[in-house]
Amino acid sequence: MNSSDIPHQHDSMRKINKQPVFPAILAIPVASIPEKHSATVIVKSLNLMLAQALDDGDLDFLEDNNVSVNIIDLKLKFGLTLNHKKLRASQWQANDKLNLSGNLYDFMLLASRKEDSDTLFFNRRLKIQGCTNLGLEVKNLLDGMDMDTVRFHKPLDFALHHGIKVFEKLFR
Amino acid sequence: MELVCPAGNLPSLKAAVDNGANAVYIGFKDDTNARHFAGLNFNDKKALSGLNYAKENGVKVFAAINTYAQTSGFERWQQAVDRAHDLQLDALILADIGVMDYACEKYPDLRLHLSVQASATNPEALQFYHRQFNIQRAVLPRVLSLKQVQQVAENSPVPVEVFGFGSLCVMVEGRCLLSSYATGKSPNTYGACSPGRDVQWQEKDNGVLETRLNNILIDRFQEGEKAGYPTLCKGRFEVNNNIYYAIEEPTSLNTLSLLPQLQKIGVTALKVEGRQRSPAYVAQVTKILRDAIDCMKKDPEHYQAKDQWMNELLKVSEGSQTTLGAYHRPWQ
Incomplete structure (x- = not known):
């Protein structure tokens, strides 16, 4: 066998590289906010930002489907669902119809479209459990969304872009 | 050499165009294409918007209508061909001879490409498709070695396109029935x-991630171990008391090191796999392949794949490993 037949691999091969993590001490204030309040703020912001997508029916697949999100290092858990074309807060559940979990850094990479969700999933950085089709709908909604229809996307992109840089500098 | 990139949604199409693709291939929102996933692919509005964006930038758009039409529902494949025609897409990528017959009878001017799913591996087969359905290009299956690609390309009545990068399957495209068993x-x-709907992922308390396909356990990833797509061919099975990837390892094809040879043997286009991936993947892979092709064209004699390209591609590869696939099989 010729040497070029040998698969080209990462040094770490099937092991996963370490990623920046939000420090536990800084997460204490977030963890102290009751889940109900943080979920309400998140859902209200999303309704405002995604008004056009909600109106166009792009999120209709969430109707009566509950999704629970866990941003592990930020110690932030919340649930959401769709009811009459509006996102509503729901209680976070460990075995929801769909559970998404990962660290803040990876969610920021996803939101800023700097990283591919399959790449994060292969690397065990993004966990998706429950209904796979619902997971695919969420992933493809995020991937396929026209950012120009998202309200405040420019300041959000700016914040994410700089947030990621700061994160990499401070917490890696 | 034309660079043909995948798009499962509008931002991916734009990412491909912005990063140097010569053509982008898309699918419609149904089972007429081989990336039929919830929430993926294009409705007419998005396809038109993408087409306009591509045209403004001098990039072509192809439609993959590359599954095999079923007895019940042939009209879906007909409608897909009609839509691609009405949208004035640049080419249709077809595999099924019934669909090809419909397309070339109804729209004789429509440009047809033979899909990899047609699994045509010899010049005689390509001559048949060319004669019967006037195909203008053929995407060669990934079962062929470089020498065989050359033999086919030299004797083909139409230009050939080959896969340049992306997830590999067991490489019997167009003939695979494996998942239908499960x-x-x-x-x-x-x-x-x-x-x-048949895929289940479940992470246990000890960090072990189990994948099931219709309740059949196909893999178990230890904590900290990289995962792959939940396909039967890339599952780990017990054979003679050993548990291993008995059919195929999760891996991606990477032909960066072969670009000069591919150009020399007359390959007309290089295809990237991955309509199911996100815009970030499309942007990363398109940019690297664009740089590599440009670099190779400038000086094919001294061209070498840069480490930086190889490492970037590794990062987005399934299983974080890449191979030359069947291109490098001296015995074949």
Whole structure:
């Protein structure tokens, strides 16, 4: 066998590289906010930002489907669902119809479209459990969304872009 | 050499165009294409918007209508051809001879490409498709070695396109029925190796991630171990008391080191796999392949794949490993 037949691999091969993590001490204030309040703020912001997508029916697949999100290092858990074309807060559940979990850094990479969700999933950085089709709908909604229809996307992109840089500098 | 990139949604199409693709291929929102996943692909509005964006930038758009039409529902494949024609897309990528017949009879001017799913591996087969359906290009299956690609290309009546980068399957495209044993559906008939509704991921308390396809355990990833797509061919099975990837390892094809040879043997286009991936992947891979092709064209004699390109591509590869696939099989 010729040497070029040998698969080209990462040094770490099937092991996963370490990623920046939000420090536990800084997460204490977030963890102290009751889940109900943080979920309400998140859902209200999303309704405002995604008004056009909600109106166009792009999120209709969430109707009566509950999704629970866990941003592990930020110690932030919340649930959401769709009811009459509006996102509503729901209680976070460990075995929801769909559970998404990962660290803040990876969610920021996803939101800023700097990283591919399959790449994060292969690397065990993004966990998706429950209904796979619902997971695919969420992933493809995020991937396929026209950012120009998202309200405040420019300041959000700016914040994410700089947030990621700061994160990499401070917490890696 | 034309660079043909995948798009499962509008931002991916734009990412491909912005990063140097010469053509982008898309699918419609049903089982007429081989990436039939929830929430993926284009409706007419998005396809038109993408087409306009591509045209403004001098990039072509192809439609993959590359599954095999079923007895019930042939009209879906007809409608897909009609839509691609009405949208004035640049080419249709077809596999099924019934669909090809419909397309070339109804729209004789429509440009047809033979899909990899047609599994045509010799010049005689290509001559048949060319004569019968006037195909203008053929995408060669990934079962051929470089020498065989050369033999086919030299004797083909139409230019050939080959895969340059992306997830590899067991490379019997167009002939694979493996997943139908577990789910009753196969990529050729349903448009997905692992239909979402049949896939279960479950992480145990000890960090072990289990994948099931229609309740059949196909892999178990230890904590900290990289995962792959939930397909039967890339599952780990017990054979003679050993548990291993008995059919195929999760891996991606990477032909960066072969670009000069591919150009020399007359390959007309290089295709990137991955309509199911996100805009970030499309942007990263398109940019690297664009740089590599440009670099190779400037000086094919001294061209070498840069480490930086190879490492970037590794990062987005399934299983974080890449191979030359069948291109490098001296015995073949």
